[in-house]
Amino acid sequence: MSDIVQTTAVSSAEERPQPRLVKMVRFGVGEKPTAAISIATALAVATLWWLVAELDLVPHLFLPRPGEVLTQVGVLYYDGYAGASLSEHIFASLFRIVLAASIAIAAGIPLGLLMGLNRWAKGILDTPIEFYWPLPPLSYLPLMIIWLGIGETSKITLLVLAMFAPICLSAQAGVRSLPIERVNAARSLGARPLELFTDIVLPSALPEILTGVRIAVGIGWGTLVAAELIASTRGIGFMIMSAAQFLATDVVFVGIGIIAICAFAFSAAIRFIEAVLVPWKGKL
């Protein structure tokens, strides 16, 4: 017989304090909180702005005081700018981007999925998309204006074109990343082609599609403001451009602030949609 060594847990007489909790050392930022640092940075930048303006380190024309910008928000709100109220300017910009994004999403997702699934669709649509999408949208804005006039149609068409490509390409990538086991599983459970599309392909591609929408909205804001700078009488981009011509730096600041808030709200909304629609993203 071999010796059996009995080990029993020995409880120490003295009560131990809370043990030191340890973790595997991570690489990169990981899950460490950064919000407090970001807020502190924002406060520091604002303080620096206030100090530089207050001490007249740069000419007042270049850098208005924070207080003046805030006052200007009130003035613009009550008096409007260039014959339109502030909310009309904001609404004009929001209308353009929301309408264009809706069209780009409505066209980009089905066409992208189709291109991922069908050889003919891919072959035919690849040619125009690969040709136009690397072009900067502003390079073909003059052409849009010649063809479609100076009104809303040319601007919205420009925005749709700029936002369509990333959505369409991401929907294609979503189909490509679909694991074959998932398709085979559904087929062996009796899925018909239409069910395969609605129940397997579309939801599988959704994370990639939402990433594409996020990129598209970013491109959309950039293109929108640039288009309004050139050809418009309404919109935040127009307001900034027009104010700059009168060297009304405080109005320029207000315009930039409004765009920043809108773009941030859009990106937060998409992150929220992602959290609701694809909570499983990256987990399986």
Place this chain on the structure above:
Amino acid sequence: MLKVDHASVFFAARDGRTVHALDRVSFEIPESGFVVALGASGCGKSTLLNAIAGFLPLSDGAIILDGRPVRGPGADRGVVFQKDALLPWKTVVDNVALGLKFAGVSKSERRARAHELLRLVGLDEFAKALPYELSGGMRQRVGIARALATEPDILLMDEPFGALDSLTRDQMQELLISIWYRTAKRIFFITHSIEEALFLGTQVLVMSPRPGRVVARFDLDFVRRFAATGDARSIKLSTEFASLREEIRAILHRAEDFRSAA
């Protein structure tokens, strides 16, 4: 009855050469038969399963299920994959009910049926969980329940326990046997574990690569013995089990030696 009749498969390799993946394989799975295909990787066992499931057409030969030739995938053959292939956006109960949804069963009815199957695999309390919240063994049990939901004529299992730890694997084997015994389903099961093959199969097909073919068959009754007694230990420790294990090991090694000598 599932009848595989002289099934051959040739693939085109990337360099243009022809790969003989499956060479005239024939066997039958009778009513409530549990056939296990055993072999090293590359012996054509997954190719064979894919052909039975209808994911892969045969180069030559035929596969006939209850008199109908297999032409493509269908709900009459339930497949359990090595990687679970569950839908990550659906809850466990809805994953199990997926086949019933495709069959046009009403929502309340398919939920009720799915709960029944989840009870069968011991996961009823996880019905509302999402797949990523489950362990590998639990996900595989969901996969089995899902494959059973459409009441297929046969269950095809592609190394379903290959990625599990050995303790979970033992539990899963015993669970599968109890399901097989209670539902009297035909099962075609793939593994590279000799012990697993011996313990589960009413018939074991020993396969060998290049070309993939069946080199030996054994008719066994360990699985029925286990179903009757519930004592896995005495079966796996029996001299009969051990001598068969060594015999099969020798066959697999001989095939290996033959191949490297050639």
